[in-house]
Amino acid sequence: MTKRTVIFDLDGTLADTSGDLIAAANSCFRGLGLGDLLDHATDAATALRGGRAMLTLGFSRVEGFGQAEVDAQYPVLLAAYAQAIDTHTVLYPGAMDAVERLLSADYAVGIATNKPEGLAETLMRSLGVRDAFGSLIGADTLPVRKPDPAHHFEAVRRAGGDPARSLLVGDTATDRDTSRNAGVPSVLVTFGPGRDDVLALDPEATIDHYDELDAVVARLIG
CATH class of the missing domain: 3.40.50.1000 (HAD superfamily/HAD-like)
Known part of the structure; x- marks a missing residue:
């Protein structure tokens, strides 16, 4: 039955999981020379909506970045997250x-x-x-x-x-x-x-x- x-x-x-997700997204932004674009205190809710949502939010805070960069950085984010999935x-x-x-x-x-x-x-x-x-x-x-x-x-x-x-x-x-x-x-x-x-x-x-x-x-x- x-x-x-x-x-x-x-x-x-x-x-x-928001702390580790935000850390992974910020590693992508740092790799592009943009620094940490997300803050755990204010962006935790976005983190819990997933990687693409975090990348979209971060790139919205700087000029010259859009959907193409979100798509390109998504696998980079997943790789970074896999390396530090349970730190926080x-x-x-x-x-x-x-x-x-x-x-x-x-x-x-x-x-x-x-x-x-x-x-x-x-x-x-x-x-x-x-x-x-x-x-x-x-x-x-x-x-x-x-x-x-x-x-x-x-x-x-x-x-x-x-x-x-x-x-x-x-x-x-x-x-x-x-x-x-x-x-x-x-x-x-x-x-x-x-x-x-x-x-x-x-x-x-x-x-x-x-x-x-x-x-x-x-x-x-x-």
């Missing part, structure tokens, strides 16, 4: 305790992230928590990525779950849109940067701490 399933986003949901990254408080409680209650759990699969696997293993998740679907695992619902459905399937009794825990409009496209509830976390932006997305539920997840999951999918 397939299980009720909770799928988690990674960046900004399970872990705060930390799991959010209570995240793995919540996962363990779900597993104990016979839910399946997995990960659906728009981080490239290889980097996501490396990070989760470095953090020592990969084996807790029955699946990990990255940006390049399938021909599609979030917000395409197939990305969510495959994460559920590989975890041994039932898409009709699943939900997605995330932190951005992409996660909210993925869940809506899949016809499943979304639970968005509010403890990352941009709490007001998250609340404005009108998900089925929000949580301020992972201690709240159990009751929300039980209410939404039983």
Whole structure:
């Protein structure tokens, strides 16, 4: 029998990866003689939207750089990030305790992230928590990525779950849109940067701490 399933986003949901992402982007800018164009204190929310978003923001702050430079620097950023993927990254408080409680209650759990699969696997293993998740679907695992619902459905399937009794825990409009496209509830976390932006997305539920997840999951999918 397939299980009720909770799928988690990674960046900004399970872990705060913004520090290492910004460091990788800034290494690209320094390589072009531009210095550090991003600041963790103000740009963490952009970092959690991915590499291209960071490059776009940084280049918008100087003259003469545009989409061509974003495309050219993206693989450079990924290489830099792979070399220092867990220097500053930390799991959010209570995240793995919540996962363990779900597993104990016979839910399946997995990960659906728009981080490239290889980097996501490396990070989760470095953090020592990969084996807790029955699946990990990255940006390049399938021909599609979030917000395409197939990305969510495959994460559920590989975890041994039932898409009709699943939900997605995330932190951005992409996660909210993925869940809506899949016809499943979304639970968005509010403890990352941009709490007001998250609340404005009108998900089925929000949580301020992972201690709240159990009751929300039980209410939404039983």
